[in-house]
Amino acid sequence: MKEVKVINSCDGKLISLSHDSACNNCEMALNIYLPKQYYSNETHSTIPAIYYLSGLTCTPANASEKAFWQCQADLYGFSVVFPDTSPRGESVPDSKDEYDFGQGAGFYLNSTKEPYVKNYQMSDYIHKELPKELENYFQDCRLDFTKNVGITGHSMGGMGALAGFFKLYPHYKSVSAFSPIANPSAEDCPWGQKCFSRYLKDFKSESLEYDPCELIGKVKPKGDNDVKKILISVGTKDPFYSTQLYVDRILEYSKGTAWENKIEINKLQGFDHSYFFVVLKSPACQIPCH
Amino acid sequence: MKEVKVINSCDGKLISLSHDSACNNCEMALNIYLPKQYYSNETHSTIPAIYYLSGLTCTPANASEKAFWQCQADLYGFSVVFPDTSPRGESVPDSKDEYDFGQGAGFYLNSTKEPYVKNYQMSDYIHKELPKELENYFQDCRLDFTKNVGITGHSMGGMGALAGFFKLYPHYKSVSAFSPIANPSAEDCPWGQKCFSRYLKDFKSESLEYDPCELIGKVKPKGDNDVKKILISVGTKDPFYSTQLYVDRILEYSKGTAWENKIEINKLQGFDHSYFFVVLKSPACQIPCH
Numbered sequence: 337m338k339e340v341k342v343i344n345s346c347d348g349k350l351i352s353l354s355h356d357s358a359c360n361n362c363e364m365a366l367n368i369y370l371p372k373q374y375y376s377n378e379t380h381s382t383i384p385a386i387y388y389l390s391g392l393t394c395t396p397a398n399a400s401e402k403a404f405w406q407c408q409a410d411l412y413g414f415s416v417v418f419p420d421t422s423p424r425g426e427s428v429p430d431s432k433d434e435y436d437f438g439q440g441a442g443f444y445l446n447s448t449k450e451p452y453v454k455n456y457q458m459s460d461y462i463h464k465e466l467p468k469e470l471e472n473y474f475q476d477c478r479l480d481f482t483k484n485v486g487i488t489g490h491s492m493g494g495m496g497a498l499a500g501f502f503k504l505y506p507h508y509k510s511v512s513a514f515s516p517i518a519n520p521s522a523e524d525c526p527w528g529q530k531c532f533s534r535y536l537k538d539f540k541s542e543s544l545e546y547d548p549c550e551l552i553g554k555v556k557p558k559g560d561n562d563v564k565k566i567l568i569s570v571g572t573k574d575p576f577y578s579t580q581l582y583v584d585r586i587l588e589y590s591k592g593t594a595w596e597n598k599i600e601i602n603k604l605q606g607f608d609h610s611y612f613f614v615v616l617k618s619p620a621c622q623i624p625c626h
Numbered sequence: 627m628k629e630v631k632v633i634n635s636c637d638g639k640l641i642s643l644s645h646d647s648a649c650n651n652c653e654m655a656l657n658i659y660l661p662k663q664y665y666s667n668e669t670h671s672t673i674p675a676i677y678y679l680s681g682l683t684c685t686p687a688n689a690s691e692k693a694f695w696q697c698q699a700d701l702y703g704f705s706v707v708f709p710d711t712s713p714r715g716e717s718v719p720d721s722k723d724e725y726d727f728g729q730g731a732g733f734y735l736n737s738t739k740e741p742y743v744k745n746y747q748m749s750d751y752i753h754k755e756l757p758k759e760l761e762n763y764f765q766d767c768r769l770d771f772t773k774n775v776g777i778t779g780h781s782m783g784g785m786g787a788l789a790g791f792f793k794l795y796p797h798y799k800s801v802s803a804f805s806p807i808a809n810p811s812a813e814d815c816p817w818g819q820k821c822f823s824r825y826l827k828d829f830k831s832e833s834l835e836y837d838p839c840e841l842i843g844k845v846k847p848k849g850d851n852d853v854k855k856i857l858i859s860v861g862t863k864d865p866f867y868s869t870q871l872y873v874d875r876i877l878e879y880s881k882g883t884a885w886e887n888k889i890e891i892n893k894l895q896g897f898d899h900s901y902f903f904v905v906l907k908s909p910a911c912q913i914p915c916h
Contacts, residue, residue, distance in 0.1 A: 344896040
């Protein structure tokens with residue numbers, strides 16, 4: 337892993353990194369924000385990480401520049417990891433005419449269908465390889481990327497965060513999502529139908545592994561579970577609300593499961609699918625006082 | 627003027643507009659943020675405007691998405707106008723290989739040299755045409771775009787804000803600047819040398835009209851002047867600090883003038899020239915409490 341750039345942001349630093357991913361067989365870029373607590377000599381507690389999974393077309397830059405997790409990170413003392421949304425590079429299979437498939441659209445799954453298998457292993461990359469690479473790179477016991485960690489994301493990344501939370505339960509200590517694609521394996525979700533069927537050999541069974549609605553009933557909160565609430569926010573004027581996201585289905589699927597009373601869906605009047613929604617208005621992202 | 631898009635942002639709305647500019651002989655785009663006070667039935671006071679002039683390469687989108695004036699606007703009850711940085715379009719002379727000349731780089735001046743005269747009248751556009759067009763479009767006595775107005779900007783836009791403030795004094799009731807090009811007519815300012823000499827017929831005399839350092843001694847604050855402070859912020863790791871901006875010269879040029887004690891330069895340790903500097907850290911742009 338190598339440092340590409342360090343930028344002052346809020347009271348900490350935003351670091352652009354790059355590394356050769358063994359999972360994805362290509363160079364992967366990411367940003368990480370280290371909060372002011374990391375640079376202060378006063379506090380000696382361990383700094384937990386939140387992984388922020390971005391949506392379709394995004395690189396690590398979008399959320400770093402527009403989502404303002406930095407000020408939250410400074411208030412509460414966590415780092416934020418902004419991974420890329422897919423493998424990248426000339427040798428990586430792509431579909432340049434499609435914004436929602438190929439590079440920029442990895443859907444946080446492990447591909448099982450050619451020609452994508454070699455590079456599109458985003459699930460393993462996000463949940464396994466990247467955290468270890470970060471710990472190896474920083475070699476700093478004050479930074480925790482593998483144990484006391486949370487996950488969140490937007491749209492395709494909200495789906496990836498929820499699915500990852502359930503798949504790896506109880507690995508992530510917190511989870512939330514902005515405008516997630518909640519039920520990608522459903523027949524009426526065009527993004528899931530189109531992309532899962534091209535990345536996965538057996539759409540019917542494999543797609544369930546990455547579908548938050550399908551996963552929620554398969555995982556039981558443990559007695560020592562400390563996830564009190566799964567916060568989900570969505571704008572009422574999100575153009576994908578009732579054509580791709582189907583956020584409310586998470587509540588339906590949670591009925592009768594141990595997660596039933598743990599899910600809170602916040603609907604924000606008039607907001608759309610853009611970063612103007614992610615920033616500031618969601619209960620999961622309120623800018624604190626200075 | 628026509629409405630292109632309305633987006634919820636913070637507690638107000640960001641409106642994308644477009645109009646035929648008589649000054650610039652082309653269609654001009656802009657964004658405007660109307661704060662929550664405009665949409666509330668409770669307050670009936672007039673809403674003043676701040677014009678935010680962006681830097682090289684920017685469109686109205688950059689600052690709208692990355693500078694977060696919106697939350698300031700909601701706190702204090704002003705609108706924010708985000709104009710474009712130059713005329714645009716296929717018929718507008720451009721220089722596609724240069725990021726710092728032509729489209730995206732209007733330098734907020736009135737060109738007097740061909741082939742730029744017909745389109746590059748950004749000074750008149752910003753300070754005269756646009757405010758009137760906004761008043762005509764909204765036809766709302768609660769929105770004030772021409773009288774109780776302030777101006778600010780970043781880099782090339784910081785220069786444009788300071789120069790406009792002095793040129794039109796006492797029109798603007800407040801002025802501030804982020805990382806401004808403070809002395810563009812100086813021999814050691816490559817941006818000014820290159821661009822002013824190509825836009826202006828008589829570089830030697832005309833360039834002084836758009837140079838904040840040169841203008842500051844020519845304008846006397848009036849007795850009823852209410853500009854208490856001109857706030858200027860710059861990052862100490864700004865790569866253009868000592869090759870293009872020369873922010874400290876404003877203090878030198880102000881010596882012996884009536885503005886001498888009215889200028890406050892804030893140097894922010896470690897910050898660069900990006901929007902990570904504009905957001906949050908500048909005393910002119912502190913995010914308020916919710």
